[in-house]
Amino acid sequence: MNDMRPVERIVDTDKPKIAARGCQVYYGENHAIKDVDVDIEDKAVTAFIGPSGCGKSTFLRCLNRMNDTIDVCRVEGDIRIDDEDIYDRKVDPVQLRAKVGMVFQKPNPFPKSIYDNVAYGPRIHGLAKDKAELDEIVERSLRRGAIWDEVKDRLTAPGTGLSGGQQQRLCIARAVATEPEVLLMDEPCSALDPIATEQVENLIDELRQNYSVVIVTHSMQQAARVSQKTAFFHLGNLVEYGETGQIFNNPKDPRTESYITGRIG
Amino acid sequence: MPVLWIVVIIFAISVVGYLIGRKRALSMTDDGARGLHSLPSYYGWNVVMFAAVPSLLALAAWLLVAPLVIDGRVSALLPNETIPQVSTRGLVMEDVRRLASGIDAAISRGALTEDEAANIRTDFTNVRARLGEVGVALGSEPSQAVVNAAQRYRGLSAASGIWMTVVVLSLSAGGFGLAYSLTKAEFRARNTVERGILALLMLASTIAILTTLGIVLSMLFETTNFFRAYSWQEFFLGARWSPDFRGNSDLGILPLLWGTLYISLVALIVAVPIGLFAAIYMSEYAGPRLRSVAKPLLELLAGIPTIVYGLFALITVGPLIRDWLAQPTGWGESSSSVITAGLVMGIMLIPFVSSLSDDIINAVPQTMRDGSFGLGATKSETIRQVVVPAALPGIVGAVLLAASRAIGETMIVVMGAGAAAAQFQGGQFLNPLEAMTTVTVKIVSQLTGDTDFASPETLVAFALGLTLFVITLGLNVLALYIVRKYREQYE
Amino acid sequence: MSDATAPATGPAGVRVKKMSLLEQDDRTKRRNAAEKRFQFYGLTAITVGVLALAMLLISILSNGLSAFSQSFVTFEVTLTQEQIADAEASVVKTSKYSAIIKDNFQTALAAQGLADQVSVDDAMGLISKEAAAQLRNVATARMGDDEDVSRSFTFLTNGRIDGYYKGRVTMETAARDSNISPEQLQLADQLREAGLIEKRFNWGFMTMPDASGQRPEAAGLGVAILGSLYMMLVVLCLALPIGVAASIYLEEFAPKNWLTDIIEVNISNLAAVPSIVFGILGLAIFINFAGLPQSAPIVGGLVLTLMTLPTIIIATRASLKSVPPSIRSAALGLGASKMQSVFHHVLPLAAPGILTGTIIGLAQALGETAPLLLIGMVAFVREYPAGPPEGLFDPASALPVQVYNWTQRSDPAFFERASGAIIILLIFLLFMNALAIFLRRRFERRW
DSSP states (O other), X not given: OOOOOOOOOOOOSSSOSEEEEEEEEEETTEEEEEEEXXXXXXXXXXXXXXSTTSSHHHHHHHHXXXXXXXXXXXXXXXXXXXXXXXXXXXXXXXXXHHHEEEEXXXXXXXXXXXXXXXXXXXXXXXXOSXXXXXXXXXHHHHHHTTOHHHXXXXXXXXXXXXXXXXXXXXXXXXXXXXXXXXXXXXXXXXXXXXXXXXXXXXXXXXXXXXXXXXXXXXXXHHHHHHOSEEEEEETTEEEEEEXXXXXXXXXXXXXXXXXXXXXXO | OOHHHHHXXXXXXXXXXXXXXXXXXXXXXXXXXXXXXXXXXXXXXXXXXXXXXXXXXXXXXXXXXXXXXXXXXXXXXXXXXGSOTTOOHHHHHHHHHHHHHHHHHHHHTTSSOHHHHHTOOTTTOOHHHHHHHTTOOOSSOOOHHHHHHHHHHHHHHHHHHHHHHHHHHHHHHHHHHHXXXXXXXXXXXXXXXXXXXXXXXXXXXXXXXXXXXXXXXXXXXXXXXXXXXXXXXXXXXXXXEEOOTTSOXXXXXXXXHHHHHHHHHHHHHHHHHHXXXXXXXXXXXXXHHHHHHHHHHHHXXXXXXXXXXXXXXXXXXXXXXXXXXXXXXXXXXXXXXXXXXXXXXXXXXXXXXXXXXHHHHHHSOHHHHHHHHHTTOOHHHHIIIIIHHHHHHHHHHHHHHHHHHHHHOOHHHHHHSOSOOOOOSSGGGGOTTSOOOOHHHHHXXXXXXXXXXXXXXXXXXXXXXXXXXHHHHHHHHHHXXXXXXXXXXXX | OOOTTSOSSOTTOOOOOOOOTTSOOHHHHHHHHHHHHHHHHHHHHHHXXXXXXXXXXXXXXXXXXXXXXXXXXXXXXXXXXXXXHHHHHSSOHHHHHHHHHHHHHHHHHHHHTOTTSSOHHHHHTTBOTTHHHHHHHHHHHHTTOSSOEEEEEEEEBOHHHHHHXXXXXXXXXXXXXXXXXXXXXXXXXXXXXXXXXXXXEOTHHHHSOOOOTTOGXXXXXXXXXXXXHHHHHHHHHHHHHHHXXXXXXXXXXXXXXXXXXXXXXXXXXXXXXXHHHHHXXXXXXXXXITOOOTTOHHHHHXXXXXXXXXXXXXXXXXXXXXXXXXXXXXHHHTTOOHHHHIIIIIHHHHHHHHHHHHHHHHHHHHTOOHHHHHTTTTSOOOSOOOSTTGGGGSOOOOHHHHHHHHHTSSOTHHHHHHHHHHHHHHHHHHHHHHHHHHXXXXXXXXX
């Protein structure tokens, strides 16, 4: 059952999956994100690191327009996914979020059964023609979330009855059920114990074979473990962006080096 | 001695006690107030407490118990033969009491001397006329037995009054003395006084229990009287309600229960959708300006007394429904109907449902909504498929509480639903444009009618009240249980 | 164990998933339409609620505002001392005074040249039957004076005349009505032109006692307002101390044992008991068992106290809870006893919330009707109760009960009176709630 074949999907390796230019974010009067330019690759894990309040989560939430739910938040600049400006007026955030999935810091399964948690996304987007196809999608997603074997016998049990790590994997399964192309993860392991963290990190490593994963983390060690590219944010600016190995061993910007060596943060 | 004077004397003793107690305490040390355990005023209050509290409690108890004891003793004097056929012992005792107080009034106004009063013989004296001269009205000429009983009553009351004065005042003086002797410098007056205050506070909080006990006992007592005169099977299972003051009534509760439930159902059909949607819109969609206008306006509906709703139903809604709905369709004639009362009651319940639902919806954590948005759901999908199911137990609890309120409502149905009970033959009881009365309306009408209090037609009101109490209590407990059981999933 | 790399396409074949974000697919369009419909339902619900409120208020106002103005007739009346003595000596005093009014009215009509329009009795029919009592009051006050009484009197017009000027009675209905005739109405119009009849603000509506079913024009709220006032007094004097004492005990001193649990359960149950059950309690215990007089404000006050206690207790406990523990700790740290810390520090800080809760509780009690019906307050009461404390035991009425009473009468003029009474009730409630909100804003502390 361990099919290691990658997904059949057309991937243009020259162009970045997500391209941001001149991105600004304002919370009321507060200029939270200043002039961010970044290219995110497909089929890779990109990590956003930086001290608290540097804006990494804020920028992450720009990528699936979750900031729209906050009244005082204003986003300017150009953010393109597959070369389409996601802030274009014609774009419906509802469709965007089917394509760009999100996993949150604290696991937030719905108070429904495990099956219904995963089936929720496909149901509202009309991805399944009938029950058989829905069952298939659910099983596939739970497998992708590395949790199928643990829950396959109790799909009708409530999702809130699982342990912390299982809940987070359930949320990941739920997110991939809508067949996204990008997965955004906002500090997915910060609420988990070390064993659960390891399980989720292994999962992330496998997920990158099918999705473009962007993960925000406050743990440099985690970024070093799972990501291929790393972006360092500081006080709303994107200070440095490059290959993970280079950022951690050979940072170019003194601020990056201060953070890496623990002088700031 | 009149009660007022006793209270005044106790008050005077307390005031004096305060001053003296305080003074004595201060005199016990060389240091003035610093040598005392507590502040000087506490020593004063200590004396007040000992002087006033036991004696006032004794006074209250005596006033409550003495009439019962005297009644019992005098009633035993009346042999059964002296009670006329059409009357009861209780009514004769009332005559005795009235005669006794009448004789007292006559003596105080000089129409009778003490001697004359002691020796009244009904064959010689026209008691009724003599008392009528001083403005004391008696229904009929009293018999000798009643006169004798009245004399005894007066005698016992007078003796009781004297003893009461003696006992209460000596309790007060004794308390004074005791507290005075306790007053020393090391005496922990503050602790004693505070213990006394704590006892008073605890007493105050037991009023809640006493009230519930009072409610249950008062209804239970008369209900058992009712069930002695009318079988409980026919009450709970009877399908006809037609009281007859000549006796031989049909007193089945089922028609009334049906009316109550039908009207409450209509009210909930109106209130729950409107209240729920209003709450959802105000908490999820509305901007702060709309919320600050709409919320107080809906709360206003909650503050309007039910008599106003009743008048609204009677004057405006009833005729409107009759003219536009009942008469054109030919289904009803009167302006009182189930729809009239149900509609107005529903309007009254809107803010109830809305504000409870608002609290419940706000309690659903934001992360749940975020999770749904992150999957690409629209706001209405999130509300319908995530928020409301999560809040469902609380919403069910709110609906049950609203139902309980609707079932217990009185004025709106008195003025909007009429007095005719539902009839189960034919389909008439299903017609919402028909007038159908409820349990609460009948409680009012049976207790404020002219029928004799001891008759089953009047006593049935207590049985109805007890049934109502049990139903609403059951609904409230159920609502609380549901809310509590499902709240745990968030904590 | 992990299948994160399972293919994204199912056995059904390759599904074309690449779609431009710039186009809305059909399903999304439908979902957005559903979203708009949902918002519309919500807005409609709010609108329905607000419209119902508006309809309620408009209906009450339109029916009741006219109760505050009344038609009066004014003319000269001469009352000699012999007439007064003669009337007071007779057994049927009011008919003597009626005759005096009749004569004087005829004189006034003659002065206007209207004496022959209708018969003398019919002319008298324009004036309210209450007028005789009004004249008697002045007469008995001036009895034994040196001079005769000679001045102009203002009397209420008959209920039907008043209805005529308020649109309830027309020439057509008067033709069928046994209490008034079209000729009388015409006379009234002429008197109006002559200035003898005019519509004025009716203070009597709020001060006069209730009147019998045939005299809706003379029915007033005086006794009812006084009765309600007495009951509020009783509630304030009883419910506030008991409620605060109970709250202090439960919040600060009560140990967590079964007795406290039972008390708390009882309080929350009592808050949800239907009001009519309290009426049954009042009837059974206060009237039957304790023998208090029926229809007396003391009984109503006691019943309302029991009903208001849960409200006051809940509000007081919330206020006490909101005082931060640091205040209590500070007091205890200085060596105060627990009771001193509560009474010297916590209670004064919680006072605004307690006050607000009490006012709201009183407002609720003011509007209660059902329990008062059961303790006999439906009785028709014409005398004002005496001043407290004796007056608490005299029979009285209450505002909401008076409204109910009036709606049970056959004359439709009483509907106008009932609506007017409700306007007064709502004004009182508005004032009390506004006061509560004002006090809360003014004195509320945000910890």
